[in-house]
Amino acid sequence: MHYRRVLGIxxxxxxxxxxxxxxxxxxxxxxxxxxxxxxGITLAFTTPATEAEL
Incomplete structure (x- = not known):
């Protein structure tokens, strides 16, 4: 789960x-x-697209 994206939203x-x-x-x-x-916008849009990119 992309916790940074969820937190950003x-x-x-x-x-x-x-x-x-x-x-x-x-x-x-x-x-x-x-x-x-x-x-929030920064966190939502700077989250990598896939878990492999973390």
Whole structure:
């Protein structure tokens, strides 16, 4: 299983959700949603295609 890809997709989803919640309701730390999105996208797209490439 590509745990980095799954983690990346999860972080991206959490970051996007946090961003949209932050648009409607201000909460402390909402700027970290953009960081989560960037890190999630990076993890999702830098994961090798096959296990043999690890």
């Amino acid at each position: 999860g972080l991206t989803a959490a970051g996007i959700l946090g961003y949209f919640v932050g648009v409607y309701a201000a909460y402390p730390g909402r700027a970290f949603s953009l960081t989560l999105t960037m890190v």
